[in-house]
Structures are given as structure tokens and as C-alpha cells.
Amino acid sequence: MSRRLILLVLCAVLACGAAMVGCGGDDDEGGGGGSASSGESGTTEGAKVIDVKSMDAAKGNVTYCTGKDTSGDLKEGLKKFNTEFGADGLKAKILEFPTSADEQRNQFVQRQRAKSGECDVFEADVIWTAEFATQKWLYDLTPYIESRKAEFIPSTLTSVTYDKKMWGAPRVTDSGLLFYRTDKVDKVPQTWQDVYQQAASEGGIVYQGAPYEGLTVDFLELAYAAGGKVLSADGSKAEFDNPNNLKALKFMVDGIKDGSAPKSVTTFMEEEARRSFENGKPAFMRNWPYAYALGNEAPKVKGKFEVAPYPSFEGAGKAGILGGHNAVISVYSKNPGGALKLVDYMTSDERITRNAVKYSKAPPLAAVYEDPAVKKALPFAAELKQGVEQAKTRPVSQVYSQISQAIYKNVNEALTGAQTPEQALKNGQAEMEKALQTF
Secondary structure: OOHHHHHHHHHHHHHHOOOOOOOOOOOOOOOOOOOOOOOOOOOOOOEEEHHHHHOOOOOOOEEEEEEOOOOOOHHHHHHHHHHHHHHHHHEEEEEEEEHHHHHHHHHHHHHHHOOOOOOOOEEEHHHHHHHHHHOOOOOHHHHHHHHHHHHHHHHHHHHOEOOOOOOOOEEEEEEEEEEEEEEOOOOOOOOHHHHHHHHHHHHOOOOOOOOOOHHHHHHHHHHHHHOOOOOOOOOOEEEEOOOOHHHHHHHHHHHHHHOOOOOHHHOOOHHHHHHHHOOOOOOEEOOOHHHHHHHHOOOOOOOOOEEEOOOOOOOOOOOOEEEHHHEEOOOOOOOHHHHHHHHHHHHHHHHHHHHHHHHEOOOOEEEEEEEHHHHHHHHOOOHHHHHHHHOOOOOOOOOHHHHHHHHHHHHHHHHHHHOOOHHHHHHHHHHHHHHOOOO
């Protein structure tokens, strides 16, 4: 099988994961959304702190629990780990859960509630950090991460940060990109307003507008760029109904009304947007990096498009939304030293580089983007790195799923005309306030 075909197959696998943003599977690069809090809530007081020296002479067995490893990068990593450390008495194995995000999370929660030591390391969706840290289910890895802090792109560390502590190591990151037709667009627009203006006369822009996690991401990319917010700094209060969010939502609604985006976009997930773009009409698309290789195999757009980091919102700033997965260690692990050794190996420069070159995984380590092999494997590496650098986390809350639902349900209804943008924000605000009252 040619290297090009291998990359296509792998990217097709990524498409399946990205089509279910937030599903938490191994290839769900699009799904994520970080968990970070600069404020100190005190909810994690008393959590176990990892002993960094414990990995130096670690022995025994370690289990890495994850969603379905459809691309195979985890299996390869664990195999290499065993080859390198097996002779020293340290071995690792993989335990795969169902691909559904809810099922993966349920598997994690069930084991932690039972205080099970079956899983030493978990492949955790970036949106789980706040909830699991609050439950004191994770080792505080701050001493370890501090020793490697300079290696990681700063935004990726926000996905493991909560209550001023770091609860895991970023293993895979991701950020959306603006796809544009080079035969329809002379140069990359500098603002979202320019994008939509050109889209209106050049076939439109497609994105993820269906009522699901993907729309939460797409809305927040614009809302955050416009200066909007969802929760207070400490995550205790809903602040969804604000003028900057209204600017972003009205902008999206007006885009459908004036034809900049097709009405059908309100039913699109990642794959529907990709197929629409590949059919040749739209000039622009918001999607995850997996769509790049697939698009270059589509006859109508092959060689006729490029990608760019997001532009700014006119009069405000730029923002993306962080995706990806982190390696976290269970407090019930019977071998925390071995678990840390495995996390250290799986997030090493060698493994992250290999994951980028062979498996098209977006690196959380800054230096990896400069590797010639990575630049060759990911022609858009510079744009991807810039996208990750400017990406922000999704709202941090123990009730994130309810927060997200309040966003995507009401935003979708505004896009379809079922309610006004003003009413959508008021309803979303009320739903978030209700959810936050449970904590």
C-alpha cells in the first residue's frame, strides 16, 4: 500500500471520529474542548500528587484505557514501550472501550466510583478535566508537567489545568481551520466579515450547524473572537446572555439570511460540511484538519484549496477551540510510578513526532512542528500550529454537557429561525443557571 493511500485511509478513520465531535474516541481530535481555570476553587484540595521520582525504577504492569484505537498509534506506542522497558520489568497493555463518547466516559466513571485499579492511565477527552479533578479521581501531575512545561504549546496545557493544578499530559491536540478555494478566493480574508462577504458571491461557506457538540465549537470560535464568554472566571455563574455573544450569533443568523451560508448548514455535522465543500460549490469551509487529505482526493476540489488559521472578528480578536486528548493517571492505580513512566513515554518527542508523521495526529509539542518529516507529512503544519496556539478552551464546568447542550440547542434554533438571537441567549442563560444550581 502506498504511503499516500495509507494517509488517506487514516484520515478517513479520523473523519469518522470527527463526525462525532466530543465522542472521546481515540481519533476524535475534533472533539475535545479544554478544561482550564486560572482561579483557585479549592474543590481539589487533598488530591493525590504524583511523585515524579517514582517512575525512575518503576516495574510491574500498567494498563492504558482508551476508546477504540482505530488508527493504531496507541498500540504501536505501547509495543515500542514494552520493547524498551520490558527487560527492566515494566510492561504495558491496552484496554479499549466502545467508541461512543458517552460509553467511554461511563466506563471511566464506573471504574473510578468503584475505586478500581484496573486502569492505570486513561485517554481522557479534554472536556473531562474539571469534572474528574473535582471528584479527585486523578493524580495531580503538576510537579511532572512543570518540569516539561516549556515543551508544550501553552494552549494545550490549559486543557489539563483546573484549580491551578495540572491533571494530565496533552497527548493529541487539534484546532479547526478555514478551508478556502484558491480558484475562487485571491487571498485569505483578514476578518470573518470578509469571509462571509466573499462567500455570498462565491458559493457560500459551510460549517457544523446541526444541534450537537460541533455547533457549540463553531459558535464559540466566533463568540470568543468577538469578545464573548459563557461562564464567570470561576465557572460558578452563567454569563451567556451578553452583547458580544449576541454580535456573534446575529452574525451567524444574518449569514444564513443573506445567503453567505446555505440554510442546509443547520443540519450539517463534519462529514456533511466536507462533502458539500468537495462537491465544488462552496468557497469556504470550517472543519478539522482531517478534511485536508480527503479533499485532495476529491476530483472537484483536488489541488484547488488551501487552509488557514481563523481570521479575526472585525473590531475584536481571533479565537479557535481546542480539541484533543490527554493522558491522565487514576488515583486508584496500583502502579503510579509505572503509569507516569508510560505517560512520559507516550508524550515524548519521539512518539509525538511519529504520531504526526504516520498517523496525522496534531502535536501538542511545539518543537515537533519544525521537524522536516512532520512538515512533509502535514503540509499545513505551520497553519495548524498557529491554529492550536490561538485556540481557547470550552467552558470549564462539572456540568459541561448541560452547558454545551444549552449552547447548541438554542444557537441552532436561532439559525433556523425558531427563535430570535436575543431569545436564544436568554433561554441558554436560564438553562445554564439551572444546571449550575446542581453544584
